[in-house]
Amino acid sequence: MDQSSNIHRLPDPARAARWSLPGLGLFKGLVVTAQNMIQSYYRKERMTTVQYPEQRAPISPNFRNFPFLAYDGVDPVAGLRCTACSICEKECPPQCIYIVLDRDANGKSLKRPRIFDIDVSVCMNCGICSEVCPFDSIYMDGEYELSTDDRFDGLLFGLDRLAKSADYHMKLRPEQATEVAARRKAEEDKKLATQAAKEAKAKAEQAKKQQELPGQHEKGADV
Amino acid sequence: MILLAVSSGAPSLWAPEWLPRLPQRLVEMICQALGAPDWLVAIAGFIAAAATVVGVFLGGFALLSLIERKTLARIQNRIGPNRAGWFGILQPVADGIKMLTKEDIVPAKAEWLLHLAAPILIVVPSILALGVIPYGREWVPVRLELGLLFFFAVGTLTELAVFIAGWASGSKFPMLGAMRAISQMVSYELPLMISALGVIMVTGSLSLPAIVEHQGGFHLGFIPAWNLFSPWGLSAGIIFYIASIAEANRCPFDLPEGESEIVAGHMTEYSGFKYALFFMGEYLGLFAISGLGITLFLGGWQAPLPGLGFVPSWIWFFAKLVVVIMSYLWIRGTFPRVRIDQLMRFAWLCLLPMALLTLPAAGLWTILNRNDHNVLAWLITVPLLLIPWLILTAIYNRRLAPQTRTYTFADS
Numbered sequence: 001m002d003q004s005s006n007i008h009r010l011p012d013p014a015r016a017a018r019w020s021l022p023g024l025g026l027f028k029g030l031v032v033t034a035q036n037m038i039q040s041y042y043r044k045e046r047m048t049t050v051q052y053p054e055q056r057a058p059i060s061p062n063f064r065n066f067p068f069l070a071y072d073g074v075d076p077v078a079g080l081r082c083t084a085c086s087i088c089e090k091e092c093p094p095q096c097i098y099i100v101l102d103r104d105a106n107g108k109s110l111k112r113p114r115i116f117d118i119d120v121s122v123c124m125n126c127g128i129c130s131e132v133c134p135f136d137s138i139y140m141d142g143e144y145e146l147s148t149d150d151r152f153d154g155l156l157f158g159l160d161r162l163a164k165s166a167d168y169h170m171k172l173r174p175e176q177a178t179e180v181a182a183r184r185k186a187e188e189d190k191k192l193a194t195q196a197a198k199e200a201k202a203k204a205e206q207a208k209k210q211q212e213l214p215g216q217h218e219k220g221a222d223v
Numbered sequence: 224m225i226l227l228a229v230s231s232g233a234p235s236l237w238a239p240e241w242l243p244r245l246p247q248r249l250v251e252m253i254c255q256a257l258g259a260p261d262w263l264v265a266i267a268g269f270i271a272a273a274a275t276v277v278g279v280f281l282g283g284f285a286l287l288s289l290i291e292r293k294t295l296a297r298i299q300n301r302i303g304p305n306r307a308g309w310f311g312i313l314q315p316v317a318d319g320i321k322m323l324t325k326e327d328i329v330p331a332k333a334e335w336l337l338h339l340a341a342p343i344l345i346v347v348p349s350i351l352a353l354g355v356i357p358y359g360r361e362w363v364p365v366r367l368e369l370g371l372l373f374f375f376a377v378g379t380l381t382e383l384a385v386f387i388a389g390w391a392s393g394s395k396f397p398m399l400g401a402m403r404a405i406s407q408m409v410s411y412e413l414p415l416m417i418s419a420l421g422v423i424m425v426t427g428s429l430s431l432p433a434i435v436e437h438q439g440g441f442h443l444g445f446i447p448a449w450n451l452f453s454p455w456g457l458s459a460g461i462i463f464y465i466a467s468i469a470e471a472n473r474c475p476f477d478l479p480e481g482e483s484e485i486v487a488g489h490m491t492e493y494s495g496f497k498y499a500l501f502f503m504g505e506y507l508g509l510f511a512i513s514g515l516g517i518t519l520f521l522g523g524w525q526a527p528l529p530g531l532g533f534v535p536s537w538i539w540f541f542a543k544l545v546v547v548i549m550s551y552l553w554i555r556g557t558f559p560r561v562r563i564d565q566l567m568r569f570a571w572l573c574l575l576p577m578a579l580l581t582l583p584a585a586g587l588w589t590i591l592n593r594n595d596h597n598v599l600a601w602l603i604t605v606p607l608l609l610i611p612w613l614i615l616t617a618i619y620n621r622r623l624a625p626q627t628r629t630y631t632f633a634d635s
Contacts, residue, residue, distance in 0.1 A: 023616070026557075026558070029557045029558065030553060030554075030557050032557075033298045033553065033556050033557040034553070036297070036298050036299070036300055037294065037297045037298045037556075040297045040298075040300045041297070046300045047300060047301075047302065048300065049300075049301055049302065051302070
C-alpha cells in the first residue's frame with residue numbers, strides 16, 4: 001500500500017504556498033517523470049497494462065455477455081436443460097431468440113428444442129432470458145472474443161455454439177452455479193423421493209390387492 | 224598512424240575522423256577514375272556529401288520516432304510499440320508502409336498546388352539548415368562564412384510553409400493552427416536569435432566552424448570552455464533551449480497542432496505521405512535546431528573532457544545530439560501544454576528581456592576577460608543576469624500566475 005501512495009504523491013499544500021526558487025516546480029515534475037521511466041524497468045507493479053493476446057485479465061463473475069445454454073453430463077443433446085418452453089423467446093426485448101420445439105414422428109413433444117438460435121448481432125446482453133428461465137437452462141456467458149468476418153451466419157449462434165456444460169458454468173460463475181446445482185440436486189432428490197414413495201405406495205397397494213384376491217392369483221398360477 | 228594522418232592534414236580515406244566523408248571521397252575518386260571533368264567531380268562529391276547528411280538524419284528520424292514512443296511509454300509506465308520486430312524495432316518501417324499506402328486526400332476547397340507544395344516546403348528548409356552545421360572537425364557539409372545567418376534565414380522558411388499549409392487547406396482548423404503557428408514562431412524567433420547574438424559577439428564570427436573552434440580548450444584544466452559554462456552563456460543557452468522547443472513546435476509549446484482544440488492544426492487536411500512529410504520536416508527541424516544549439520553553446524564537436532581527443536569528433540557531436548534530443552522527450556513527457564496567452568506572455572515578458580540582457584553580459588564578459596579581470600567578470604555579469612531574472616519571475620509568479628484556488632465549501 002505504501003508503494004501506491006508513493007506513486008500518487010500530491011504536493012503538500014503548506015509547502016506549495018511557501019516561496020521557492022523560481023522554476024523549481026518544473027524540476028520537481030521532471031524528477032517525477034524520470035522516476036516513472038527508470039522504475040518502470042524494475043518495478044513490476046508499475047506496469048499494469050495487460051499484454052492482451054498473450055495475457056488475459058481474469059473476468060469478474062459479474063461479467064455477462066451473450067447467453068449460453070447449460071447442459072448436464074457430457075452429451076449436449078441429451079443433457080440439455082432447455083425444454084423449449086419459449087418463455088425466454090417471448091420475454092426477449094429485442095426478440096433475438098428463435099426456438100422450434102422438437103417433436104417425434106407422432107407429433108408428440110420431446111420437451112427439447114429442435115432449433116435454438118440467438119442472433120447476437122441483435123442481442124443486447126440484458127440477461128432477462130436467464131432471469132425468467134424456470135429450468136436453470138439459459139445463463140449469460142463470459143466470452144468476449146466474438147468478432148467474425150461473417151456478419152450473418154457468424155453472428156447467429158445455433159445450439160452447437162450455445163450449448164455449454166454445467167462444468168463450464170461452474171468455472172465461469174462458481175457462486176451462481178453452486179447454488180443452482182444445489183437447488184437442482186434438492187429438487188431431483190425430492191422428485192426421486194416422491195417417486196420412490198409413490199412406487200412404494202403402488203407396490204404396497206399391489207400387495208394389498210393381491211392379499212385381497214388370493215384366489216385369482218392362484219388361479220392364474222395354475223394356468 | 225591514423226591520428227598522424229589527420230593531424231598532418233593528409234586525408235587518409237579510412238581515418239575515423241574522415242569516415243563520414245567516405246561516400247563523398249569514394250564518389251569523387253570513382254568520377255576521377257572515369258575521367259570526368261573537375262566540375263562534374265565536384266558536383267558529384269557535393270551530391271554524395273548531401274546524401275550522407277540526409278541519409279543520416281532520415282535514419283535518425285526513423286529511429287527517433289521509435290525511441291520517442293518508447294520513452295514516452297516508459298514515462299507513462301507502458302511498454303510502447305513491441306509488436307513489429309524485436310522490441311518494436313521495425314515499427315518505423317510499419318509506420319512508413321502505412322503512411323505510403325494511405326489514401327491521399329485533397330479537399331475540394333483546397334488550393335491543390337499550394338496544398339501539395341507546403342509539405343515539400345517544410346522539409347526543404349530543415350535539410351538546408353542541416354547542411355551548414357559542423358558535425359565534426361572535418362565533417363562540415365557546407366562551410367559558409369555566414370553559416371549562422373544562413374541557418375536563421377532558411378529556418379524562417381518553415382513558418383512560410385506552415386502558413387501555406389494552413390491557407391491552402393481551405394478549412395478552418397488548419398487556418399487557426401497556422402495563425403497560431405505564425406504568432407508563436409515569430410515571437411520565439413526573437414529570443415532565439417538574440418540569445419545567439421551573444422555567441423557572435425564573443426566569437427567575432429558568423430561562421431559555425433569558427434564558433435566551435437572558439438570553444439576549444441579547458442578552463443582550470445578540466446571544465447570545457449564551452450559557451451554554456453559562463454554566466455551569459457548559461458542564460459543565453461537556457462533561453463535558446465526554451466525558444467528552440469517552441470520553434471520546433473514541440474510539447475509544451477505544440478499549440479499549432481493542439482489536438483484538443485484544433486484537431487491537428489495546419490496538418491488537419493493532410494493524409495498519407497504528405498502528413499508523413501510534415502512529421503519528417505518537424506523532426507529534421509528538431510535535429511537542426513538542437514544541432515545549432517550544440518554548436519553555439521555545447522561546444523559542437525569538442526570533447527567534454529581533456530584526454531578524450533582520440534575519439535572522432537563527430538561522435539561527440541552525435542552524443543550531445545542524443546542527450547539534447549532525449550531532454551526534449553523528457554520535457555514532452557513531463558509538462559502539459561501551455562495556453563496561447565501564457566505562451567505569448569512568456570515569450571515577450573520573460574524570454575525577450577532576458578535574451579536582451581545576455582547581450583551586455585556577453586560584451587562585458589569579453590572585455591573583462593580580455594583584460595584578465597576574470598573574477599570581476601563573474602562578479603558583474605552574474606548579478607546582471609540573476610537579479611532581473613529573480614525580479615521577473617517574482618512579478619510573473621505574484622501578478623500573472625493564477626492564484627491558489629480556495630474552495631469555499633470543501634474547506635469549511
